[in-house]
Structures are given as structure tokens and as C-alpha cells.
Amino acid sequence: MSDITIGTAIPSLTLPSISRTTLALYAGASGDHNPIHIDSDFAKKAGMSDVFAHGMLSMAYLGRMLTNWKPQSQLRKFSNRFATITQLQDVITCSGTVVELFEEGGEQRARLEIVAVNQDDVRTLIGEAVVAL
Amino acid sequence: MLDRSKVGHEFDSFNVDIEKGRLKFFAEAIGETNPVYFSETAAHDAGYKAMLAAPTFPFPLDMEGPELLPVLNFLSMDISRLLHGSQEFEYLGMIYAGDNITVTSKIKDMFDKKSGALEFVVLESTYTNQNGDLVARAINSLVYRNPSV
Numbered sequence: 001m002s003d004i005t006i007g008t009a010i011p012s013l014t015l016p017s018i019s020r021t022t023l024a025l026y027a028g029a030s031g032d033h034n035p036i037h038i039d040s041d042f043a044k045k046a047g048m049s050d051v052f053a054h055g056m057l058s059m060a061y062l063g064r065m066l067t068n069w070k071p072q073s074q075l076r077k078f079s080n081r082f083a084t085i086t087q088l089q090d091v092i093t094c095s096g097t098v099v100e101l102f103e104e105g106g107e108q109r110a111r112l113e114i115v116a117v118n119q120d121d122v123r124t125l126i127g128e129a130v131v132a133l
Numbered sequence: 134m135l136d137r138s139k140v141g142h143e144f145d146s147f148n149v150d151i152e153k154g155r156l157k158f159f160a161e162a163i164g165e166t167n168p169v170y171f172s173e174t175a176a177h178d179a180g181y182k183a184m185l186a187a188p189t190f191p192f193p194l195d196m197e198g199p200e201l202l203p204v205l206n207f208l209s210m211d212i213s214r215l216l217h218g219s220q221e222f223e224y225l226g227m228i229y230a231g232d233n234i235t236v237t238s239k240i241k242d243m244f245d246k247k248s249g250a251l252e253f254v255v256l257e258s259t260y261t262n263q264n265g266d267l268v269a270r271a272i273n274s275l276v277y278r279n280p281s282v
Contacts, residue, residue, distance in 0.1 A: 029162035031196030046213035060163040063188035079221035
């Protein structure tokens, strides 16, 4: 895997804009039925302007980017913090860059900085992943 | 203020069957295009023993217990004040369709920031398959908003 060096950018992933349908489907499929993501009345009572996306939906998008790059069987660690709430109509783009190459557990591994941004380039998720090469 | 004496509390473990239909639904909901996540044939062709659960699928398993987020009732939290702060996964194996996964979860830490306006509850979970193999670990940091502070 000599083509992977520090600074290598992995293929990015841009998603369709987040709709109420996106959130309803994700709520059902993930089992995360927290009404703040699917019930506008509830969200407004909680002081939010409207429903907003599950953080884990965007994390799943980051996961798709990672497993598009390398098979999931090579994924060792995957983490992020949720920096900014993802709103309805946001268009999320996931990207990742190799920042370290190292050996651990008898294999060659790459550490990546990964990020999700919205259409205004505001970072919504900031994290890292470790992938075996 | 949430009750800090609850740090270390372990919730009852529970088991979840990993169903093909559920994996397909999850793949569809996240817009997955790689068929190893929704086609048994594609998974076999790619050398996997069965359809794969996506990397973030352990989190949905947390939701399959007897109640949604038992920590809410346990710490008397109001779900409308809850945000997800961060999430970490470590993978020691894979989760496949047909597996039966035992989920354990405990309160690892609690602390606050901004003079108590935000409280953090850190949960640590493990996912073990029917063969006794620990396949994943997760750390989930919840943020609790205290608007009155």
C-alpha cells in the first residue's frame, strides 16, 4: 500500500440534503425514537427551532466513507465528537485525510482525521479513524 | 445536578438477534450503496459469512434493551434536554446477520462544564457475540443541558 502516505485524502462523500423523511427513516431503522428528531412540536417545546438530525446519522455517513475506502474488516477504531447540530436541508460532505502511519497489533495501520461539514463549510462532526492497511 | 454517586452503575445486559431485514433497513436509511450491507449474496461473494452490520450499528443495538436509554430514567433525566456529545467505537471483530449479541453498558464517568450548564454522562458498552467473542466496545458521551444554570 505504498500509494498511501501522510496527507493522502480518501474519497469524500456528499449526501443528499437532510429531509424530514431522512430523519423518520433513520429513527425507525436505528431504534433511536427520541422525538426531538421526528416531532416538530416536541422539538419546539424543547427550545429548538425545529427537529434536527441524529448525530449518529452523520456518523453513519462518515462510516460509509470509510468502508467505501477500505473493507470494514480493516476498520479498527472510529470516533467523533458532535460539534454542530445538523439541521433540516443541510447538505453534508464527509472527508478524511491520513495523518499517521504506524505498526500495531502486528499490522500496518493508518490514522485518519475525518470530518463532516455542512453546505456552509461548518464542521458538524470531527473525529478520527484507525484502519489496517 | 445529576447524581454523581451513580458512576460505576452497570445496567442489566440484554441480547439482540441481528436480523437481515433490520440490517437492510438500516443500510437503506443511511443511503448505503455497498451491497455487502443489504445483500446476502454480495456479502458471500465478498468473502463474508453473512451480511454485515455497518460500523455504527452497535449504537442501534443499545436501543434494543427493555427501555430506550435506561440511563434517562435511572438518572431522572428529561430526554428533551439531551444531546449527543461524542461517540467512539473500537472493533475487535465484526457483527453479522444471524448473530446474537449481548450488550452490556455502564456509567463510566460524570462531570460538568460551564459551571454546571452542561453535564456529561459517559457510558461504556460492550458487544459480545454468541461464541463469546467481544466484537466491539463503545464509549458514548451524553450532554445534558441545564438551561436554568
